[in-house]
Amino acid sequence: MIQATGVILAGGKSVRMGTDKAFLKVGPQGMLEHIAGEFKKVFAEVLISGGDPETGRNLGLRVINDLIEGKGPLCGVHAALHEAQHDKILVVACDMPFVTAKLACFMMRQVEGYDVAVPSHGIYLQPLFAAYSRSCLPVIEESLAANKYKIDGFFPRVRVNYVNMENYCSHIDIETLFFNINTPVDLHKAREMADKKITN
Numbered sequence: 308m309i310q311a312t313g314v315i316l317a318g319g320k321s322v323r324m325g326t327d328k329a330f331l332k333v334g335p336q337g338m339l340e341h342i343a344g345e346f347k348k349v350f351a352e353v354l355i356s357g358g359d360p361e362t363g364r365n366l367g368l369r370v371i372n373d374l375i376e377g378k379g380p381l382c383g384v385h386a387a388l389h390e391a392q393h394d395k396i397l398v399v400a401c402d403m404p405f406v407t408a409k410l411a412c413f414m415m416r417q418v419e420g421y422d423v424a425v426p427s428h429g430i431y432l433q434p435l436f437a438a439y440s441r442s443c444l445p446v447i448e449e450s451l452a453a454n455k456y457k458i459d460g461f462f463p464r465v466r467v468n469y470v471n472m473e474n475y476c477s478h479i480d481i482e483t484l485f486f487n488i489n490t491p492v493d494l495h496k497a498r499e500m501a502d503k504k505i506t507n
């Protein structure tokens with residue numbers, strides 16, 4: 308077990324999807340349930356940040372509320388850094404159905420000696436599948452106090468390990484690994500990707 312906290316972000320309004328994304332199925336399980344299962348395998352503690360408290364009860368996980376509500380994922384990270392039993396957390400969005408426990412463990416190793424470890428590939432960063440240390444809290448609080456809610460807005464002010472994923476996996480895998488579902492079209496695409504993965 309990694310002595311760290313896995314945090315599944317499940318707040319927000321799912322406006323683009325029109326229905327709570329956490330419960331949508333890609334494969335046999337709802338996305339939140341699937342990630343919870345992966346994280347329980349490796350993290351000493353798993354929390355759900357935001358969303359329906361009933362969900363957490365059903366999965367046997369604690370649901371924590373945002374301390375600042377309705378302002379997006381950075382507030383989920385903020386609340387999780389407050390509430391986690393451990394100094395380091397791995398944050399994942401509940402709408403990323405293809406992330407794995409193995410990748411989470413890899414990212415936790417990358418945050419040693421840093422405040423943040425974030426996957427990077429090409430021009431992209433994946434701050435919604437990244438490791439954060441409690442040392443980020445004061446800087447995040449300053450951002451929130453200044454009404455700056457962009458998730459990676461505080462990165463220039465802390466020690467960030469930008470982890471080049473092209474060294475870790477192939478280009479195609481990267482696109483699948485970090486695929487996130489925002490719209491009904493994305494959901495359809497993800498289900499096709501999942502079918503392909505099974506038949507491959």
Ligand SMILES: Nc1nc2c(ncn2[C@@H]2O[C@H](COP(=O)(O)OP(=O)(O)OP(=O)(O)O)[C@@H](O)[C@H]2O)c(=O)[nH]1
Nearest residue numbers: 316317318319320321322323356357379383400401
């Ligand atoms: N704790 C917490 N999580 C959030 C919040 N807003 C979004 N999230 C989560 O952050 C992840 C990324 O969210 P998005 O896909 O950008 O947005 P969303 O709010 O779910 O959907 P839209 O309303 O369509 O933008 C998802 O796992 C959401 O559940 C928030 O205010 N608090």
Ligand SMILES: [Mg+2]
Nearest residue numbers: 402487488489
């Ligand atoms: Mg999203």
